[in-house]
Amino acid sequence: MSAQATLADAPNQLDVSPGNPCPFLRALVAGGWLNDEVEPLGKVRDTIVRASGRPLPGAVIVAIAVIANGLTPAPMLRNARKGLRLSALRGGPLDKRSSGSRLIDANGQFQAPELDRLASFASPKPLPLGGHELGLNLPQITAMMDANFARARSTRRRVDRAMMNAEWPVLLKFMGKDAADGTRYLCVEEVQVLVRDRRLPGRVVERLGGERAGG
Numbered sequence: 616m617s618a619q620a621t622l623a624d625a626p627n628q629l630d631v632s633p634g635n636p637c638p639f640l641r642a643l644v645a646g647g648w649l650n651d652e653v654e655p656l657g658k659v660r661d662t663i664v665r666a667s668g669r670p671l672p673g674a675v676i677v678a679i680a681v682i683a684n685g686l687t688p689a690p691m692l693r694n695a696r697k698g699l700r701l702s703a704l705r706g707g708p709l710d711k712r713s714s715g716s717r718l719i720d721a722n723g724q725f726q727a728p729e730l731d732r733l734a735s736f737a738s739p740k741p742l743p744l745g746g747h748e749l750g751l752n753l754p755q756i757t758a759m760m761d762a763n764f765a766r767a768r769s770t771r772r773r774v775d776r777a778m779m780n781a782e783w784p785v786l787l788k789f790m791g792k793d794a795a796d797g798t799r800y801l802c803v804e805e806v807q808v809l810v811r812d813r814r815l816p817g818r819v820v821e822r823l824g825g826e827r828a829g830g
């Protein structure tokens with residue numbers, strides 16, 4: 616299914632809090648698979664594993680979700696007992712502030728010039744049935760992450776660069792496509808639809824068990 620078909624076929628989406636800066640989690644909220652307020656860690660884990668379509672270490676996802684709203688004992692205990700608060704990720708330990716792609720600003724708004732910047736790291740990838748589309752393979756994703764880290768020189772934390780490895784390269788695993796030459800790549804158009812429209816590609820939606828929002 617193409618990105619256009621996903622957009623045209625999908626029902627209305629749910630609102631997503633600006634306090635949720637993760638493009639992947641924003642799409643899961645918009646599609647109705649996760650709640651923006653609070654969601655038990657087991658459900659967060661199972662939903663992400665289902666979306667990935669592969670065996671994932673669920674314990675790692677739970678560990679990330681435990682610390683995502685704060686590193687002191689109180690928020691960690693609260694998350695472990697009650698769940699992850701997706702609308703309160705901003706300002707938390709995983710928020711890189713401006714060290715990331717800057718595709719979604721602090722008000723939850725999509726920043727089109729940053730998508731153009733991301734696309735500048737991409738190149739045409741040959742499609743299995745002929746033709747090409749713009750995509751980023753792992754070395755190109757790495758170059759973009761290095762550049763994102765470099766431009767945030769005055770505000771970045773050292774841990775920000777390591778955290779990026781759990782974002783874009785994981786997205787490549789979850790929704791990457793295989794080019795005719797076997798290269799795995801992130802399709803730029805699909806990244807745009809994910810970040811701007813909060814919609815996942817049809818093949819990921821199918822793994823999640825179909826569209827939820829509005830129905």
Ligand code: HEM
Pocket residue numbers: 636637638639640659663676679680683704705709710711712713714715716717718719763781782783785786789
């Ligand atoms: C419990 C699970 C997760 C939590 C708590 C979480 C949290 C976050 C947060 C707080 C950010 C903002 C970082 C920033 O300030 O730049 C972020 C960004 C991001 N996350 Fe997630 N995330 C989770 C799972 C995932 C998964 C499974 C994927 C991929 C499939 C993913 C992909 C990304 C990407 C691509 C970004 C954008 C980074 C950038 O703009 O440079 N996340 N996530």
